[in-house]
Amino acid sequence: MIKLLYIEDIRRPERNLEYKLIIKRLDFEKVIEYYDSIELDDVAQIVADGVICHAGMAAYNVVKTFAEENKWPFLSYSGGVDSPPRLTENKFKKGHFSVDSDYFEQALPEFVDYCRYRKLSNKE
Amino acid sequence: MLLAREPQFDTKILKKSGCWPVTSNHYKAFTIKKRNGSERNLVAVKRNLKELQSNFRRSFESSYEVSKYAHAFVSKTTVDEVEADFKSLRESIRPRGVITNALVHTNKKLVISIDLKDFFPTITFPRVMGMFKKPPYSYSNKQAAIIAELTCLPKGIDTNRGLPQGAPTSPILSNLVCKKLDYQLGKMASKYNLAYSRYADDLTFSTNDLKRIQPQSVIHEVTRHAERNGFTVNEDKTKIMYSNQRQMVTGIVVNDGLNLHKKHVDALRATLHNLEHNYNSVEEAIRQYWKLPNKRSFDAFLPIGFYKSGNLGRFVKSPSKGPKGAKPIDKTELNEIYALHLLGRILWYGQVVTTAIDEPHNLTKHKFISPKQHSRIRKYEEMLASYYRISMKYGWDVEHIVRKLANKHPYLQVLVKMSNNLLLEPVLLNDSEKKLIDDVSKLYKNKDEYKKFFESAPPSLQRVIRVENRSHNNINLEKLKANVEAGWYNPAKQKEVFFELNSESLADLFHKSTNGKGHLVKSLIKDLVKVVGPRLRYLSPVIRKNITTVHRELYALMKLEGEGAIVDFENESLRTKKVLQAVLDLKNSVRLEVTGSMNFYEKIVLPAIKQSGMDNLVFVDKENMALRLVTDILAWRDALSKLLISVNQHLVDSERVFDSRSRTPISILLREANPKTGAPMAIEVYRRDSSQKFKVKLNIKGHEQEGLIEKWVTGGDLSSVVRSFLSLGDLFVHGNYDDASNVTVNLTEHKYLRELALTHDNYGQLFFTLQELNK
Numbered sequence: 001m002i003k004l005l006y007i008e009d010i011r012r013p014e015r016n017l018e019y020k021l022i023i024k025r026l027d028f029e030k031v032i033e034y035y036d037s038i039e040l041d042d043v044a045q046i047v048a049d050g051v052i053c054h055a056g057m058a059a060y061n062v063v064k065t066f067a068e069e070n071k072w073p074f075l076s077y078s079g080g081v082d083s084p085p086r087l088t089e090n091k092f093k094k095g096h097f098s099v100d101s102d103y104f105e106q107a108l109p110e111f112v113d114y115c116r117y118r119k120l121s122n123k124e
Numbered sequence: 125m126l127l128a129r130e131p132q133f134d135t136k137i138l139k140k141s142g143c144w145p146v147t148s149n150h151y152k153a154f155t156i157k158k159r160n161g162s163e164r165n166l167v168a169v170k171r172n173l174k175e176l177q178s179n180f181r182r183s184f185e186s187s188y189e190v191s192k193y194a195h196a197f198v199s200k201t202t203v204d205e206v207e208a209d210f211k212s213l214r215e216s217i218r219p220r221g222v223i224t225n226a227l228v229h230t231n232k233k234l235v236i237s238i239d240l241k242d243f244f245p246t247i248t249f250p251r252v253m254g255m256f257k258k259p260p261y262s263y264s265n266k267q268a269a270i271i272a273e274l275t276c277l278p279k280g281i282d283t284n285r286g287l288p289q290g291a292p293t294s295p296i297l298s299n300l301v302c303k304k305l306d307y308q309l310g311k312m313a314s315k316y317n318l319a320y321s322r323y324a325d326d327l328t329f330s331t332n333d334l335k336r337i338q339p340q341s342v343i344h345e346v347t348r349h350a351e352r353n354g355f356t357v358n359e360d361k362t363k364i365m366y367s368n369q370r371q372m373v374t375g376i377v378v379n380d381g382l383n384l385h386k387k388h389v390d391a392l393r394a395t396l397h398n399l400e401h402n403y404n405s406v407e408e409a410i411r412q413y414w415k416l417p418n419k420r421s422f423d424a425f426l427p428i429g430f431y432k433s434g435n436l437g438r439f440v441k442s443p444s445k446g447p448k449g450a451k452p453i454d455k456t457e458l459n460e461i462y463a464l465h466l467l468g469r470i471l472w473y474g475q476v477v478t479t480a481i482d483e484p485h486n487l488t489k490h491k492f493i494s495p496k497q498h499s500r501i502r503k504y505e506e507m508l509a510s511y512y513r514i515s516m517k518y519g520w521d522v523e524h525i526v527r528k529l530a531n532k533h534p535y536l537q538v539l540v541k542m543s544n545n546l547l548l549e550p551v552l553l554n555d556s557e558k559k560l561i562d563d564v565s566k567l568y569k570n571k572d573e574y575k576k577f578f579e580s581a582p583p584s585l586q587r588v589i590r591v592e593n594r595s596h597n598n599i600n601l602e603k604l605k606a607n608v609e610a611g612w613y614n615p616a617k618q619k620e621v622f623f624e625l626n627s628e629s630l631a632d633l634f635h636k637s638t639n640g641k642g643h644l645v646k647s648l649i650k651d652l653v654k655v656v657g658p659r660l661r662y663l664s665p666v667i668r669k670n671i672t673t674v675h676r677e678l679y680a681l682m683k684l685e686g687e688g689a690i691v692d693f694e695n696e697s698l699r700t701k702k703v704l705q706a707v708l709d710l711k712n713s714v715r716l717e718v719t720g721s722m723n724f725y726e727k728i729v730l731p732a733i734k735q736s737g738m739d740n741l742v743f744v745d746k747e748n749m750a751l752r753l754v755t756d757i758l759a760w761r762d763a764l765s766k767l768l769i770s771v772n773q774h775l776v777d778s779e780r781v782f783d784s785r786s787r788t789p790i791s792i793l794l795r796e797a798n799p800k801t802g803a804p805m806a807i808e809v810y811r812r813d814s815s816q817k818f819k820v821k822l823n824i825k826g827h828e829q830e831g832l833i834e835k836w837v838t839g840g841d842l843s844s845v846v847r848s849f850l851s852l853g854d855l856f857v858h859g860n861y862d863d864a865s866n867v868t869v870n871l872t873e874h875k876y877l878r879e880l881a882l883t884h885d886n887y888g889q890l891f892f893t894l895q896e897l898n899k
Contacts, residue, residue, distance in 0.1 A: 015638075040800065055718075055752055056627040056635070062799045076752075079635040080717065081693050088719045092746040098718045102636075 001031060002049040002116050008036040009057035019054075019077075022105045028112060038062060048072055050115035052108075055080070055098065067096070073118060075111045077101045087111055131180055133267045138274075142172040146273055148280030151288060165245075167281065167290045176274060177293040188260065190299040191306035195225035195374075196324040197295030223479050225323040226376035232319070232330035235371040235378065236339055238346050239361035243325035244294055245286035246355055247301050249276040252287070255301055298324065305353040312345055323374045330371075330378075339364045381497040382476050389503070392469055396510040399466075399518075406462045406518065407455075463520040470511055474504040505536040516683075523547060531558070546649045546682075548657055548675045564608040567601060574601050584614040584662075587873055591846055594836040596874065611661025613851045615897040618663050618756070621671075624655045625714060626754040633674065633707055634715060635693070642692030645682045645703075649675065664851035666758050670710040677706040716753040724794060725749035728760045729807075735761075736768035738790065741780065743887070745793035753805075755896075756852055763849035763894055764792075764807060770841040771809060771892065779813050787812060791887035797896070804853065806895035810887035814859070818891075821863045824876060833874040845894075846872050853896040858882065859889055 006023065008016045016034075023032050032052070037043070038059035043066050053063050055078035067074035073095045075087075083100035087107040090096035095118070099107040138144035150173045155163040169177065185199055198220040229235050240246075249272045255261065256268035263271065275293040276285045287294040306322060313320035316337040318329045327350075329342055343364075347357045365371040367379060377383040395409070403409045453461075477500040512526040530536045531553055553561070560581070567574040578589060578599050585607060590596060592603050624630040629651040637643050652675050660668060681703055682689045696704050716724050725746050733742050771790060779789040789812045797805040820837045838846060846855050854872035858881035861867065868877045882890040 044800075056631055058627070059799075060627060060752070061797065065796070065799055076718070078752075079638075081634060081636060082717065082720060082722070084719045090718050090750045091723065092725065092748070092750045096718070 002112075002119050003047075004028075004032045004050040004052060004112065004115055005035045005046060005048045006032050007038065007043075007051060007053040007057070007063055008034055009054050010036060010038060011058045012054075015054065019101075019104060022108065026105065026108060028108065031112060046070075049119050050075070050111065052077075052111070054078065054101070064096075068093070071095065073097070073111070073115045075099070075107070077104045077107070087114075131183055131267075131271060132176070133270050135270065138176075138270075141176070143176050143274065146173065146278050148278050151277065151281055153281055165289065167277070167288045169288065169291050173274070174292060177291050180271070180275065181292045181296050184293070184296045184300065188300060190296075191303050191310070191322075193306040193310050193320055193322050194299045194302065195220040195222070195321055197299055222323060222374040222376060223382065223476060225321050225326075225328070226373040226378050226382055227479060228319050228321040229328055229330035229371070229373050230378045230381055231332075232371070232378070233332045233334055233367045234339060235328065235330040235365045235373060236342055237361075237363040237365065237373065238327040238329070238343065238350075239358040240325040240327065240350060241356040241358040242286075243355070244289045244298060245282065245284060247287045247294075247298055249273075249285035251301060251354060252276055252297060295324075302353075305349060305355070308349045308353070309346065312349065316342070318342065321373075326374060328373050376476055380494055381500070382479055383496075383500060384473055384476055389473065392473065393503075393507065395466070396470075396507055396514065399514045400510055406459050409462075459518060459520060463515065463518075463522050467511060467522060467525065470504070470507045473507065477501055477504055502535060505533050508533070508536050519680075531561075546646070546653060546679065548653055548660060548672055554658070560608055564605050567605070569601075574604060575599060578604060581608075584616065585612050588612040588850065590873060591850060594838075594843070596832055596834065613664060614659075614662035615850075615852055617659045618667065618851055619896070619898065621656055621659050621663065621667075622714065622754040622756075624651075626752070628655075630655055633693075634711055637692065642690040642695075645678050645685075645689040645691050646687050648691070649678050649682065652678070664756055664759060666713055667756055667851075670706070670713050674703070674706040674710050677703040713757055714754050716751065716755065716757070718750050718752050723750040724753065727757055728764060729792060729794075732761050732765035732768060735765040736772060738768045738772055741772070741775070741788055741790055742768065743788040743791040745791060745887070748794040748796045751794075751796060759848055759852050760807070760894070763845050763852075763855070766841065766845045766848055767809065767855070767892055767894065770845060771811075773841065774816075774818070776813075776816060779811075779816070787886070789813065790891075791884070793884075793887070802898070804896040804898045806853075806893050808882075808890055809892040809894075810884055810889060811859075811891035812888035814881075814883065814889035817860045817862060818857055820861055822861050822867065822869065822876065824864055824867070830875065830877045833869060833876055836874060837869070838871050842871055849894055853894065856893040856895060858891060858893070 006019070020034065023029060035046070038057075040062060043059075043062050046066065050073040051063060051067050052075045053060060055076040057063075060076070064074065064076075066072070075097045077083075077099050079101045084098060085100050085103045087097050087099050087110045090098070097107075097111055097114075132138060135144050143150070150170045151167040152170070153165060153167050155165055158164050190198055252275060253268045253272035256263045256271050257265065261268075275287070275291065275297060277288045279285060281288075287297055302322065306320075309320055309322075309327065312318075313329060316331070317333040318331045318337070321328050327346060329346070331337075343357075343362055350357050363372075370385075371378050372385070375385075377385060383389075398412070399409055403412065477497065508526050508529060512523065514520070515522045515526070526536075527547070563577060567577055575597075578586065581589075588607055589599060589604055589612075592607075593600055621630070625633065632643050632648060632651070652671070656663075656671055656675075660672070663671070678691070681691065681700065685699070691700050691703050693704065693707065712722075716722055716727060721727075725744065729744055729749065733739055733744070768790075775789060782788065791810040791812070793808050793810070795803070795806045795808055797803065822833055822837065823835055824831065824833070842855070849855055850872070854870050856868055856870055858868045859866070866878060866880050868879050868881070869875070870877075884890070
């Protein structure tokens with residue numbers, strides 16, 4: 001089984017709730033764990049098959065830096081006016097995805113599938 | 125020839141320049157009406173002669189002192205050279221004028237005002253000539269005659285050949301001619317314990333020692349001296365004013381400190397009140413004035429030359445409509461002229477009431493300031509606050525002027541703050557900023573003092589000043605002052621604003637609202653003011669302009685719709701069109717995204733390569749170039765494009781030859797900020813051929829690991845890169861030089877560090893770095 005981490009935005013707990021509800025509704029609670037520390041040392045200890053966080057959260061850059069270093073698949077969702085309405089991979093960085101926060105629910109299964117497929121391919 | 129400082133006496137040269145012989149054709153006479161109904165004869169001097177007279181004026185002003193009693197027509201340069209009595213005035217860079225003239229006579233029991241009749245016309249050719257023949261001028265007969273000929277009216281216009289009213293030389297000549305009179309009257313004044321001053325033809329005497337001499341005796345004595353000097357006293361205008369009467373000296377009331385006439389102050393306050401509470405437009409204010417049954421000149425707050433009828437327009441010279449014609453003006457121009465005119469009147473009042481106070485903004489420190497003077501300054505501050513509210517109401521773009529003044533007036537600060545705390549311009553400077561401005565204003569020509577100031581200044585200011593002066597030591601005072609007063613590029617402060625725009629309180633500007641209905645405009649404004657207000661003076665001009673435009677449009681929307689106004693960034697409507705456009709402009713100038721075309725590569729690197737013409741010579745490693753970032757896009761693009769142009773010039777011919785299998789001579793990669801190490805973001809430019817040197821001499825003496833590069837090594841192209849990138853960070857060059865190896869030079873601050881240049885397996889050796897500054 002894969003293990004993904006949802007990094008909580010400690011500054012906006014009410015916003016986290018919204019996305020946690022979606023994770024619950026999609027029945028992903030078995031594969032997605034919630035992680036509420038953004039301390040550099042803690043994030044450095046993370047072992048995961050993928051990471052999810054809000055693009056405007058505190059310490060977004062910390063999470064992104066470790067995602068790059070550890071080659072975690074990385075999904076960031078954003079409320080930006082021009083955010084993409086579907087799961088969109090970074091043009092220049094493989095495995096880094098973005099989506100409009102309003103379309104988080106639609107994009108999440110696709111991202112979970114990507115992580116699952118990637119883990120399998122790595123094993124092979 | 126006409127620009128020479130020494131007077132020209134060669135009549136052949138004068139003839140050649142069309143100034144000799146002087147005839148009626150050199151002057152055009154015209155008259156204007158005086159307040160008493162009589163006419164004042166003026167002349168307009170033809171261009172050639174006027175230039176020559178201006179040259180004379182400069183020569184006389186710099187060569188000869190006027191008396192300490194003269195307050196009219198005294199320029200700053202003249203004041204600089206005059207006696208120590210005026211030291212304090214000189215220090216405050218306040219030239220003499222009506223205010224200093226009145227200041228001599230404040231708080232006196234008796235003030236006597238005496239007017240000289242036909243002042244300029246009575247200073248005639250023989251008197252001017254006679255003056256120049258005597259010491260200290262000691263010109264020859266012929267030279268003195270030529271000067272008099274060139275500066276007095278020809279017989280065809282004035283049979284007495286007096287000084288022309290309208291010629292540039294007449295004011296200074298009148299002061300020089302009156303020097304003897306001033307000396308005699310000054311002597312007489314000190315004998316009777318009187319204070320004496322002269323403003324052109326207005327002689328004023330004042331005293332608290334009433335027993336010493338009778339007013340009539342003063343007038344008698346003055347008349348005697350004036351007549352001995354060829355002047356006549358205008359008896360009708362002679363005034364004796366005791367302290368229980370209004371004592372006016374050159375239009376200023378001097379009874380208790382300085383003040384303006386009550387009717388003028390009241391008219392000004394009434395106009396401000398009406399504009400704030402009763403009128404709805406400037407047009408209405410002007411039309412209402414023309415409807416007044418008993419108009420008085422001081423009620424009119426119409427700029428001079430405004431069309432006198434209530435129609436909107438102004439008298440201007442118009443070749444098609446004769447010498448003067450009515451020119452209609454549009455609403456914007458009308459508002460602008462009216463706003464500045466009104467402000468001018470308020471500032472004049474302020475100048476009068478605060479003149480005797482060294483530091484009006486430090487009112488609390490002045491124990492001896494009279495209660496009346498104190499209340500006048502309060503009144504002035506209230507006028508400014510009212511003007512400020514009016515400018516809000518009518519949308520005049522003058523708020524920043526009042527807000528700047530507010531820095532010096534704590535009470536005004538309170539008034540302005542009470543009326544509105546939703547404005548962006550920085551009302552409140554913090555203590556260290558105030559101190560810095562205060563300290564820099566005290567710097568004068570003493571180089572040691574301003575060097576000391578520079579050395580203790582914030583590092584970010586030192587950095588900018590070094591770049592502007594291209595030196596570590598040779599500091600230009602004017603540049604220093606300009607930066608301290610207006611603010612300077614401070615990358616760290618700008619980065620704080622970018623951080624807030626990216627993910628903190630200002631991020632709402634680029635995000636959809638959580639409730640789907642839109643953002644509350646007032647909250648957006650409040651956040652903008654809170655975050656940007658204290659940092660506005662440190663932003664780059666483009667960012668500053670875009671942010672203030674967003675603020676202005678949001679503010680306009682709130683003024684229109686009230687404090688409950690909402691703006692939805694996803695759905696444009698007619699009412700929010702301008703706000704959305706302003707936000708979009710700001711967004712396009714600062715925000716880079718992970719997806720779409722708003723990424724670092726497409727917005728910055730690609731256009732920079734195209735602009736530099738390096739398309740075929742550069743490889744771009746795009747891996748990190750799609751990132752979420754708020755930064756100054758234009759500064760990055762400009763700096764990179766200029767850097768690549770410079771790099772292109774540094775390439776040697778052999779580097780330009782490569783085929784599709786080999787690699788390009790230059791590679792660019794983006795190094796992202798690393799939260800682990802704290803390393804800031806940078807663009808790195810690599811050069812494949814690491815054997816090439818950067819062809820400059822660093823002139824590093826000794827073997828220190830790091831130090832200063834004393835002589836500036838950046839030429840025009842790299843200087844331009846440095847300046848373009850100044851709001852974001854520094855430019856570095858790495859590697860070997862004509863006289864040094866393995867050195868990294870910060871080309872912005874001209875500092876060096878001995879270290880090996882970074883090498884990359886695929887791209888070669890690090891050549892240049894554009895690196896953001898975090899601190």
